[in-house]
Amino acid sequence: MHPAAEKILIAGRKEFTGNYEKALKTLGIPAAVTLEASEVSSCRALLLPGGGDITPAFFGQKNNGSRHIDTELDILQLQAMEQALRCKKPVLGICKGMQLINVFFGGTICQHMEEARHHAYTDGDQYHDTVIFPDTFLFSLYGPSLRVNSAHHQCVDKLGRDLQAVQYALPEPVPEALCHKTLPVYGVQWHPERLFPEGEKLLRFFASLT
Secondary structure (H helix, E strand, C coil): CCHHHHCEEEECCHHHCHHHHHHHHHCCCCEEEECCHHHHHHCCEEEECCCCCCCHHHHCCCCCCCCCCCHHHHHHHHHHHHHHHHCCCCEEEECHHHHHHHHHCCCCEECCCCCHHHCCCCCCCEEEEEEECCCCHHHHHHCCEEEEEECCCCEECCCCCCEEEEEEECCCCCEEEEEECCCCEEEECCCHHHCCCHHHHHHHHHHHCC
16 A cells, blocks of 8 residues: 555645644554645545634635735645545534634534634633534534633634534534534534644544545
């Protein structure tokens, strides 16, 4: 088997993906970082990492609070997502990556949440409780609730085609995870790569899909 076929591909700029590479390496899961969509076909699965905000035009809006936008990166990540689906590869989106999945399927983003003060990065991650829906991939891993870390000021608004929300923050109903109804596509708004040991369960689940 070609060595690349054993690796989870992280679609991001390498200077910002160290936490993801370190977490996967700790779990013994090979990973590689690239922005070449053509490489997705020979990888094990696709991970869309966190980062800045998505270009609002990609979900039909003008800028109304988005920041740290990298349109070139958005395009390359969306192309990687398209290639993953074409090649029937599992996809996991984390933070911005979850929002990218939603936009890819035609959903929208709330560009600045009213609840941002409870979720945005402030000298480190914030933490809050969540509720997880029964009969979902997350419920099988964590049960009905999970305390998660948070570092975002935006969130999923209108869900994209064939996506369902499976986890919400408490007390405000902010979507914290989603999945596709038929495809192996999953997203979490929190950061499993820096929430150990809890995050290990999700990353191992993702690796097991291949």
